[in-house]
Amino acid sequence: MAQATLEKKAPAQGQTDGVTRFLARVMVTGATGFVGRYLVRELVAKGHKPVCLVRDRNRFVEQAARLGNGRFEAVGGNLFDDTALAQSLAGAEACVHLVGIIFERRLMGQTFERIHVEGTRRVVEACRAAGVRRIVHMSALGTRPNAASEYHRTKWRAEGIVRESGLDWTILRPSIIHGPDSEFMRLMKSFVADTVVPAFGFIPAPLPVIPYFGDGQNRLQPVSVRDVAHCFVAALSMPETIGKIYELGGPEAMSWKELYRTSREEIPGAKMWKPMVGQPLWAAKFMAKTLMKLPMLPDYMRFNIDQVTMSQEDSVCDIRPVERDFGIRLRDFRQELSEYAALIE
Numbered sequence: 001m002a003q004a005t006l007e008k009k010a011p012a013q014g015q016t017d018g019v020t021r022f023l024a025r026v027m028v029t030g031a032t033g034f035v036g037r038y039l040v041r042e043l044v045a046k047g048h049k050p051v052c053l054v055r056d057r058n059r060f061v062e063q064a065a066r067l068g069n070g071r072f073e074a075v076g077g078n079l080f081d082d083t084a085l086a087q088s089l090a091g092a093e094a095c096v097h098l099v100g101i102i103f104e105r106r107l108m109g110q111t112f113e114r115i116h117v118e119g120t121r122r123v124v125e126a127c128r129a130a131g132v133r134r135i136v137h138m139s140a141l142g143t144r145p146n147a148a149s150e151y152h153r154t155k156w157r158a159e160g161i162v163r164e165s166g167l168d169w170t171i172l173r174p175s176i177i178h179g180p181d182s183e184f185m186r187l188m189k190s191f192v193a194d195t196v197v198p199a200f201g202f203i204p205a206p207l208p209v210i211p212y213f214g215d216g217q218n219r220l221q222p223v224s225v226r227d228v229a230h231c232f233v234a235a236l237s238m239p240e241t242i243g244k245i246y247e248l249g250g251p252e253a254m255s256w257k258e259l260y261r262t263s264r265e266e267i268p269g270a271k272m273w274k275p276m277v278g279q280p281l282w283a284a285k286f287m288a289k290t291l292m293k294l295p296m297l298p299d300y301m302r303f304n305i306d307q308v309t310m311s312q313e314d315s316v317c318d319i320r321p322v323e324r325d326f327g328i329r330l331r332d333f334r335q336e337l338s339e340y341a342a343l344i345e
Helices: 034-045 057-063 082-089 112-130 150-163 183-193 225-236 256-266 281-289 305-311 320-326 333-343
Strands: 026-029 050-054 073-076 094-097 134-138 168-174 196-199 203-206 210-213 244-248 276-279
Touching (some): 034 225, 057 073, 094 112, 094 225, 112 134, 150 168, 183 256, 225 320, 256 333, 281 305
Parallel strands (some): 050 073
Antiparallel strands (some): 196 203
């Protein structure tokens, strides 16, 4: 449930007495990710200018060229590059912090603690140094201090850094985010439509069933990436969202088995004969610790211990606060999927 602000805040930069103007510079982290791509397009569509901190500047500029010359900027670097952080925040009026990971790659220095906690701390400190007061932060539904998964625990600690920053913050906690180019929906398509998948990149491996963890009865509320991007951008122009946490989910709570049935009914090429089969938790966790650490399967099909753990929790929320405050009706999963199903890679 959305948490109320503790005190009345002054209008954020770029806003005066409820009258919104275009923000000349909005620093964005995670712009090359699934949500980031939609968010950057939404910023441009609403007349703001995103300044994106990206690891590969040239590649990003090439991919984002369709947005139009002069409508965005890209700064090469990462969350641990002081110069790049300062450059991307110079003259900015707000920051949207999206960066997060679902898989740890310890040899590359990508751990939940480093990316979620230390990365967020560095962004907050850089915002304060640059005089950027407004920040909208991406968290996750299920985030709490005593969570079973390290993913959620580090997301909670990152939230704490934002909440205690002294900045004008808004935090959004989405459930599983879906869209035609998401790895999640690519996984759904493989489950329901593919009979073989490439192992080690080239060896056909059979996929005769639609697998799920445990009994498949835990519920979730898949939320459209378009709704997520809209809320992040809209919050920048809504001083009344400062100091609040919003949980985001679709209008319907469904079990994993119901999600698979819906995907099988809507995705072209789905094999209706494929049975749904539950995987015992002990077996799933054993695979996560062993086989899933090898590059046997495509990245989108691999899973870790945290994902197994999180699948056994309900990921549901009350969407009335976000629909009320943002004046929107969150998109229905089946209807949205039916519109883009043919576009899933």
